Every structure is written in structure tokens, then in C-alpha cells.
Amino acid sequence: MGTLEGRSAIVTGGATGLGRAFVQALAGQGADVTFCDLVAETQDIAAEIASAAQAQAGEGRAGKVQGIVADVSKLDDLKRLTDAATSAFSGVDLLVNNAGRWRQTPVTDAYDKAVADWDYIMDTNLMGVLLLSRLCVPLLIERGGGDIVNISTYYVLPAKSPGTNSPDTDLYNASKWALNGFTQAWSRSLADHSIRVNALCMGAVDTAMLRGLWDGDPPQDLAATWMQPEQIATLLLDLLADGRSGENIGAWVGEPVQLGPRKPAHRTVTG
Ligand SMILES: NC(=O)c1ccc[n+]([C@@H]2O[C@H](COP(=O)([O-])OP(=O)(O)OC[C@H]3O[C@@H](n4cnc5c(N)ncnc54)[C@H](O)[C@@H]3O)[C@@H](O)[C@H]2O)c1
Numbered sequence: 001m002g003t004l005e006g007r008s009a010i011v012t013g014g015a016t017g018l019g020r021a022f023v024q025a026l027a028g029q030g031a032d033v034t035f036c037d038l039v040a041e042t043q044d045i046a047a048e049i050a051s052a053a054q055a056q057a058g059e060g061r062a063g064k065v066q067g068i069v070a071d072v073s074k075l076d077d078l079k080r081l082t083d084a085a086t087s088a089f090s091g092v093d094l095l096v097n098n099a100g101r102w103r104q105t106p107v108t109d110a111y112d113k114a115v116a117d118w119d120y121i122m123d124t125n126l127m128g129v130l131l132l133s134r135l136c137v138p139l140l141i142e143r144g145g146g147d148i149v150n151i152s153t154y155y156v157l158p159a160k161s162p163g164t165n166s167p168d169t170d171l172y173n174a175s176k177w178a179l180n181g182f183t184q185a186w187s188r189s190l191a192d193h194s195i196r197v198n199a200l201c202m203g204a205v206d207t208a209m210l211r212g213l214w215d216g217d218p219p220q221d222l223a224a225t226w227m228q229p230e231q232i233a234t235l236l237l238d239l240l241a242d243g244r245s246g247e248n249i250g251a252w253v254g255e256p257v258q259l260g261p262r263k264p265a266h267r268t269v270t271g
Pocket of ligand 1: 013017100128207
């Protein structure tokens, strides 16, 4: 029997990359998963992930997977997403805020571009997290507790990542730093409802987002060492099993991808 059997999960940006690996790993452990993405083929992708999850579950029962076309920055889309999860799987126990965008935004750019970039990045990376989490919190409380996992980046763990804030992605960096605020505040304010809130903060992972930086042709040394989405998905499962809250969990290229010991409260932000 999978460790997540009977649980209902929502994953944003689940059609590809890290999100897809999260959906498959959760379903492989028996969770019923509703994911959203911008791409039109979400239903076909859901069927592919469900069959991969069943292969992974072997003799066990993989969870069901449904894919919804929804933009996390649009409240009506998010209401459809949560409605789909609650009507198909009678509630929500777990939210993975994974959908994220990245774009070069040099501070010397023209004002108009900067404003357009702000909307492009913040609407997904921050507003989407805010809106969907606000919708899900009452649903998690209804189930007696659960988990919210925000997908961040190792940039926010300066104690171990000196100088890694890329200079030309100020808005992306700011969006991920701001996620810290959500993670830290929510972990405290939701503790009485048995809702745990953490963030996964990775270095380079082999996905379309990162390959896009080099037009699909990444430097060989990086391509030989970067992490795979499945490793981060296993880290997510470990985190859910562990039950800690309020932590930024780091994962670095060239190091074992593992949860590590629990951090004292005053060190959860800096890693
Ligand atoms: N790949 C890395 O090295 C890396 C490292 C640290 C953090 N991250 C974070 O991990 C998350 C996933 O990144 P990835 O590398 O898998 O990216 P990706 O671009 O490969 O996949 C992101 C998915 O999210 C979807 N998406 C984007 N905007 C959306 C929106 N508004 N509504 C719904 N879906 C939307 C995309 O269509 C895509 O399917 C992001 O939050 C990213 O910032 C990635």
C-alpha cells in the first residue's frame, strides 16, 4: 500500500519538468492527483503520468491523475481547479505550488519592459501561489490538516550558496525570496490546523526551463552533473513523510539529494 493512499493532491504546472515528476511520484504512492498547466494536452498527459505511476507502484494501487487547463494567475481558473479536485477526490490534503516562470530581466531594461516582466513573473510565481493557497487552506482545514509545499530555489539559501543570485534575473530572484515570506508565515499561522508548510529550494535541475537558457544545448559540465526531476520528487515524498514544517529544504548539484536533519527555528530561512 502506498504511503499516500487516500490523499488528494493538487500540483500546479504539472505537465512537464519538476511538476510532472511530482505528480508521478505522488500518484505512485497512491495519492489522487489533480494538476493544472497552461498546455492544452493536460488530459493526455494525465493519462501518460497515470500509467507511469502504475508501473512504478507495481503490485500496489497508484492514485488517479486528472489534468486541468488552468492558469494559476487567474482566480476563475483556480476555482475550477479546486472544484475538480474536490468533486473527483472529495477534498484536498496536499498542495504543491510548483508553476513558475523565469526570464532575463536586467535592471537596465526600459521601464515598459520591466513592468511587463513584473506581471509575467509575479502573476505566476507569487500571485498564483497566494490565490491558490488561499483557496486550498479551508479545504485542508476541512480534512483536519495537510501540507503546502512551495517550490523555490537555492538562491534563497545564502548560507550555502554565496553569490548565486543571478544578476540579470532580479524579478525571478525577488519572487522566490518572497515565497519565503509565505512559507514562514503560513507555517506558523497554520500549525494549529495541523497544516505543514515548507519549501523545496533546488539548484540546477534538468528541465525545459533550464535547457531554455542555452537553447536546449547546456554546457557539458552542467549537463553531466545537474539533478534530475525524479530526485527532487523523491525529496518531496521524504519531506511529506517526515512531518516537519517551516523549512527551506536545499538540494545542491554534486551533493546527495536528501532531507537532512531538522533545523532549529532561527535557521529555517537561511539554510
Ligand atoms: N529547473 C531548475 O533548475 C529549477 C531550480 C530551482 C527552482 N525551480 C522551480 O521549479 C518550478 C518548476 O520549474 P521547471 O524547471 O520544471 O520549469 P518548466 O518550465 O520545465 O515547467 C514549468 C511548468 O509550469 C507551467 N506553467 C508556467 N506558468 C504557469 C501558469 N501561470 N499556470 C499554470 N502553469 C504554468 C508550464 O507550462 C510548465 O509546464 C518553478 O517554480 C521553478 O522556478 C526550477
